[in-house]
Amino acid sequence: MGRTPCCNADGLKKGAWTADEDQKLIAYIQEHGEGGWRTLPQKAGLQRCGKSCRLRWANYLRPDIKRGEFSTEEEQKIIQLHASLGNRWSAIARHLPNRTDNEIKNYWNTHLKKRLAETGIDPVTHKPVGPSSTPTATAISSCSAAHMSPQSELAQPTLRPAASASTQAQLLNRLAAKLAPSKCLQAIKTSQNLVQVLSTEAEKDVVDVSISTPDMPKRPISSTSARLLNTMARRLTTPLHCLNTLKSILSGSSDDQSAGNKVIEPYHDFMHRSASASSLSEAASDMSRSNAISTHDFSPLMESFDLDMLKDWNGVSDGGVSSTSMGDTYSSCWESPVSPLNNFIKNNNAASTFSGSESIGEVNDALITARTYDREMTFGHTQYDYYFLDGFSNFCINGVSSCSEDSHEGKVFEDATYSWNNDPFIENYQLPDLDIF
DNA sequence: AACCCCCGCAACCGCCGCACC
């Protein structure tokens, strides 16, 4: 059929725009708005192709464009998004407010791609280039040291040598991320004394979840927690560093649901205390001595881990999406069967009514009344926003996804990477006046 | 001071998807 050229090249100017041309374009758009690009040049008195006008406006003249240096946060975000979205610059740009796809593309090509390559990471696959050039932890750190997420920090020594180790590392990372204080991370990283326990028990497919600490007698934890621990354990077949710590924490839990309904405070307390404790064990012991912790069931915490390990979305979300078509965009409030936040959402209608595109900005706007904190999470080509309300284990999931695959049903999350921005929420968090458990 | 080379980035180009007729 053939297409007419977008503009007649005769007499049309090309190349750099002059200030005068910019002014004409700005003035016209301010008066008439965007659109009608084909006829715009003539109406605006510009000897330019309409496409050129659109591009000039979209990439340079638009008043809401943020220009200049990319922050480390932005860099990290671009890398994370590129790992899951590839060269879909416009999709990436939607997650970086006021940055244009062109600018991000340029920045990637001139800076980030190069930097990743220098650190031994293939900028296309985002994986180490060859076994002999596996990047060192130092190299990785130098790539984005200031904002390396907790799980990445933890995973540095091994850097995914095998799929099983990757899964294990991610689980540990998630644990570490939830127990964000750096001293806790250090404690986890340096704890070596339970390396064999879980792997040995995992082979038997049964794990003894009766645990004890020096401060507390051995006693069973909740059946729910036990089940989840077993679920975790079965999936971990190689040395695990943090089990001891985990057991210490869980030793404070019980099955007594009726006795411990108010649990936000213990969670919050734990975070607060563990930030100053010398180790996770110390923090856990500290918490174990409190009345609150002795009546608290940590199953929500464990279930949040379980959530990450579930391989079937249907098992995670009974109100969500089981499959999507390529390119589909959808949004929904995910009703995790384990998250008590479901009740919060239902009661307050905070998130369940929002709808929109995959723009994070819209999502944030929709949830701002809940004092939310968002974590971006990308699984393959799917993007989710997790909204943490207490920064620890209570969350709701608001899925806004654009899949580039035919379906994500049954997708395994083994190559997921995470980008965290903890500080604003943690520092500014105020306990909601809600009993959400 | 002049020349050269490299790099960053604005702009261009071709293609694609969607809406409309």
Added chain:
DNA sequence: TGGTGCGGCGGTTGCGGGGGT
């Protein structure tokens, strides 16, 4: 149902500035 117009996207180009010699 297919042709057409339009906007958008991603790859690429080439200009201009800065640094090195």
